[in-house]
Amino acid sequence: MAKLHEELIQVNNLKKYFRISRKSVLKAVDDVSFSIKKGETLGLVGESGCGKSTCGRTVVGLYDATGGSVLYEGKDVHRLKKDEKLQFKKNAQYIFQDPYASLDPRMTIGDIIGEGMDVHQMHSNEKERTARIHELLELVGLNPEHAVRYPHELSGGQRQRVGIARALAVEPEFIVCDEPISALDVSIQAQIVNLLIELQENLDLTYLFISHDLSMVKHISNRVAVMYLGVIVELASSEELYKNALHPYTKALMSAIPVPDPDVESSRERIILPGDVPSPINPPPGCKFQGRCKYAMPICKEKTPELVDQGDGHFVACYLHNK
Amino acid sequence: MDKILDVKNLGVSFHTYAGEVKAVRGINFYLNRGEALALVGESGCGKTVTAKSLMCLNPMPPAEIKDGSSIEYNGQEVLEMSKDELRAFRGAEISMVFQDPMTSLNPTMKIGDQIAESLTTHMKLNKKEALDKAVQMLERVGIPEAEERINSYPHEFSGGMRQRVMIAIALACNPRILIADEPTTALDVTIQAQVLELLKELQNEMGTSIILVTHDLGVVANFADRIHVMYAGKIVEKGTTRDIFYRGEHPYTWALLSSVPDLYAENRKKLYSLEGTPPDLLLPLEGCPFASRCKYCMQICREKMPPKTDINESHSVSCWLKHPSAPKVEKPHILRRDV
Amino acid sequence: MAETTVDEKFEIIGCENSDSEKIVRPTMTYWQDAWRRLKSNNVAMISIVILIALVVMTIIGPHLTPYTHEEMIVEERNMAPSSEHWFGTDELGRDIFTRVWKGGRVSMLIGVVGAFVASFVGCIYGGIAAYFGGTVDDIMMRIVEILVSIPYLIVVILISVLTRSKGMGSILLALCITGWCGTARLVRGQILQLKEKEFVIAAKALGVSDWKIITRHLIPNTLGIIIVSITFDIPGFIFSEAFLSYIGLGVQSPDTSWGAMASAAQNNLMFYPYQLFFPALMIALTMLAFSLLGDGLRDALDPRLRQ
Numbered sequence: 001m002a003k004l005h006e007e008l009i010q011v012n013n014l015k016k017y018f019r020i021s022r023k024s025v026l027k028a029v030d031d032v033s034f035s036i037k038k039g040e041t042l043g044l045v046g047e048s049g050c051g052k053s054t055c056g057r058t059v060v061g062l063y064d065a066t067g068g069s070v071l072y073e074g075k076d077v078h079r080l081k082k083d084e085k086l087q088f089k090k091n092a093q094y095i096f097q098d099p100y101a102s103l104d105p106r107m108t109i110g111d112i113i114g115e116g117m118d119v120h121q122m123h124s125n126e127k128e129r130t131a132r133i134h135e136l137l138e139l140v141g142l143n144p145e146h147a148v149r150y151p152h153e154l155s156g157g158q159r160q161r162v163g164i165a166r167a168l169a170v171e172p173e174f175i176v177c178d179e180p181i182s183a184l185d186v187s188i189q190a191q192i193v194n195l196l197i198e199l200q201e202n203l204d205l206t207y208l209f210i211s212h213d214l215s216m217v218k219h220i221s222n223r224v225a226v227m228y229l230g231v232i233v234e235l236a237s238s239e240e241l242y243k244n245a246l247h248p249y250t251k252a253l254m255s256a257i258p259v260p261d262p263d264v265e266s267s268r269e270r271i272i273l274p275g276d277v278p279s280p281i282n283p284p285p286g287c288k289f290q291g292r293c294k295y296a297m298p299i300c301k302e303k304t305p306e307l308v309d310q311g312d313g314h315f316v317a318c319y320l321h322n323k
Numbered sequence: 324m325d326k327i328l329d330v331k332n333l334g335v336s337f338h339t340y341a342g343e344v345k346a347v348r349g350i351n352f353y354l355n356r357g358e359a360l361a362l363v364g365e366s367g368c369g370k371t372v373t374a375k376s377l378m379c380l381n382p383m384p385p386a387e388i389k390d391g392s393s394i395e396y397n398g399q400e401v402l403e404m405s406k407d408e409l410r411a412f413r414g415a416e417i418s419m420v421f422q423d424p425m426t427s428l429n430p431t432m433k434i435g436d437q438i439a440e441s442l443t444t445h446m447k448l449n450k451k452e453a454l455d456k457a458v459q460m461l462e463r464v465g466i467p468e469a470e471e472r473i474n475s476y477p478h479e480f481s482g483g484m485r486q487r488v489m490i491a492i493a494l495a496c497n498p499r500i501l502i503a504d505e506p507t508t509a510l511d512v513t514i515q516a517q518v519l520e521l522l523k524e525l526q527n528e529m530g531t532s533i534i535l536v537t538h539d540l541g542v543v544a545n546f547a548d549r550i551h552v553m554y555a556g557k558i559v560e561k562g563t564t565r566d567i568f569y570r571g572e573h574p575y576t577w578a579l580l581s582s583v584p585d586l587y588a589e590n591r592k593k594l595y596s597l598e599g600t601p602p603d604l605l606l607p608l609e610g611c612p613f614a615s616r617c618k619y620c621m622q623i624c625r626e627k628m629p630p631k632t633d634i635n636e637s638h639s640v641s642c643w644l645k646h647p648s649a650p651k652v653e654k655p656h657i658l659r660r661d662v
Numbered sequence: 663m664a665e666t667t668v669d670e671k672f673e674i675i676g677c678e679n680s681d682s683e684k685i686v687r688p689t690m691t692y693w694q695d696a697w698r699r700l701k702s703n704n705v706a707m708i709s710i711v712i713l714i715a716l717v718v719m720t721i722i723g724p725h726l727t728p729y730t731h732e733e734m735i736v737e738e739r740n741m742a743p744s745s746e747h748w749f750g751t752d753e754l755g756r757d758i759f760t761r762v763w764k765g766g767r768v769s770m771l772i773g774v775v776g777a778f779v780a781s782f783v784g785c786i787y788g789g790i791a792a793y794f795g796g797t798v799d800d801i802m803m804r805i806v807e808i809l810v811s812i813p814y815l816i817v818v819i820l821i822s823v824l825t826r827s828k829g830m831g832s833i834l835l836a837l838c839i840t841g842w843c844g845t846a847r848l849v850r851g852q853i854l855q856l857k858e859k860e861f862v863i864a865a866k867a868l869g870v871s872d873w874k875i876i877t878r879h880l881i882p883n884t885l886g887i888i889i890v891s892i893t894f895d896i897p898g899f900i901f902s903e904a905f906l907s908y909i910g911l912g913v914q915s916p917d918t919s920w921g922a923m924a925s926a927a928q929n930n931l932m933f934y935p936y937q938l939f940f941p942a943l944m945i946a947l948t949m950l951a952f953s954l955l956g957d958g959l960r961d962a963l964d965p966r967l968r969q
Contacts, residue, residue: 047511047512047514090869094867101860102861106883119870119871150689150690153690158600163864166868185365185366187538189582191596191597219584255516256513256515256516257512257541259541260541262544262568264544272513276483340695618674620675621671622671643672646672649672
């Protein structure tokens, strides 16, 4: 196992706003801070529209930040010089959600995987390139013969593995996995999660694992951050979070996970959240969750709760716990 | 219990450039009145094609229903219906909710008009009565301020709300059967729970029979009365929900059950995973379709299709492991928790 | 004996994982797939045959007769089609068969070259506007709108005044100047959609340069619709040329084109209708064939129809 002390990524008060029109601003990520240690996996959970993907993309510099900073090994990702930027793009990679949209339909699998190697000049001749592509294909459990195929000839799980191989081709240290399993069948999800864990152990990778599926996030992550409408509401080690969830939203998320056992299911108390996630455009002040929270107090409408350590690195942003 | 739908020897093929893709290969099942049946399997196993052929919704060509197939609804042969009969049949007797709520609503029509559309055609209501009924249906599926929302357009609704609207449209004419094709796959976990709860409630209240098509065994545990597990266009195991979850017999059922992550399991332990990909349905299948991915594969599995073995009157399985000469294998851990 | 084989058959041998990852279908590129679909479209295939026949005839046609396109045989004016003059002769005694194919060269050349040049310019222009977006896009698209609002007739007259010549060159120039705007808009729309796709973002995340993203990802993915648009543009260009020649702004005698021939023939339409019939037939046939082929190509190249 990798040493878990050096901080690789530090996100400080990160903000990403999108201007929708003259008057309205979509606050996709609103003042988010966390750090990821070397060799660690941080899970980022939340429902669609909570800003988790935007957060991931801003962290690797695919979006410019509106405020705050992302430090990678101490350097601000958004203020890099041109050659440093290219180096950073080699170190930090991204795996996408949709295995159908993330591969160029006009390129062969070999060329898709080889593209990053071409950019960073990681091979000296054609033979080396082909050998490396075959090696990568085998690493993710595909056959070298897949290199001449086109994306539409592969199944969803196979395509997602190509996406992983593409990211691995440039030998990164840090990978943002943006819902890499949510478009796949349950039976295939396990293949991909196992592969990601195995690669992490062998190649010393650091992950930011984004998903709406708490059970998978819990399985793969060392620590989990729960996001709701652009803010982190709870952050704890994954075991702690599952044993002792504090935020009402986290509790609701956990109770919604289906269990493949009819007896457990029928006896289980399920917290059903009323309504939908409100719009992140011009959100009201106060706690973002108060509209759907059954414990909402007057103070929740007035002030935004801070993320406070409850001991043992279990952070929660809720007035029920921050007296 | 009386059968409302009886499907016999259903076979559906698609004619493509590469040859004939046998998507559904002779399956038999029935649906009782007021019952919830789940069709479970991976993508490409033919479960959606099966669901669509119940309403004759597969485009023909390239699809072709094989000779000898029969779908009986209340004693009436669906495959022999005329165009007009089919039109009256769809929507009024049997209706469908699709996976993607973003694309299955017409973006240029008001929600109320979309619900009223089928009411005016099938139940011969006038516009006003239909809109009143539409408001009722929206309230019924839990959309607040229904009176005002009937004048909204689909883009003003969130994904979960749209799926509720889809359910309202599907149930507007009070059909006897509702086919739900992966109704929760595109939704978030919390919304998924809401939608399933809603379907269950409506089923009990209106006495509708439901066929739920899904790839996730987790969601059907508390939903279905009976489960059919499909693989490569065949039903490999059928039984009641308890049969499948506690007494499953087919290695594929075991694999599906084991691949649902367990919240209480140890972190970062290797998950059980079903390796490989389902077979290409273009190929003629000799032997058991699951053989190439099955841990317990035997020589015979590669040569001959396993026969159906009845365990009891509700539970049957197609697997050579049930053959008297086959070795006894231990079921995986997940199935051994039941008393 | 029989029993032992049965027992052997029931021994667990497990599975070899590599087996199940194999792809059995033959590999098929986008273009092979499109060609397969086009081949099954009879109308499009007939159009291709007609077009090939027309092109071949414009190349060899003039050499099949003993006459040249300029040669006037005074005693054989306005002759009806016969074994000597297959399509007859015009009022100056020139062989129409020879002239139809000679004129066809001009028409075809203007159509094909014009459409290709216009599409090429439009493709680059629209691609740049869409990819860089923002202010660049705004300014570039305003320019297009201004150009579109100028009637091409005015441009042609201006150019023939400026270059002091009326002929193939100035027509081609004028048509190209105005013709690329449609393609530019089309390509811009496509690329605006494509650049939000995850595979383009993935390329950006890998550090691929802008130029490579445009040439390796964006253009190949728009190529299908560009080809379709070229096929639809060609008949437009051919007709524009015919129209310009017809009103006297195009190719000048003794050179000719289908439009110029039709123009000359209309004076004698009452007496010698065949003089108009043959050039008009060629214009119609070419335009129809290109349009039908375009339809077929659109169906064949449309990714939404892929199975």
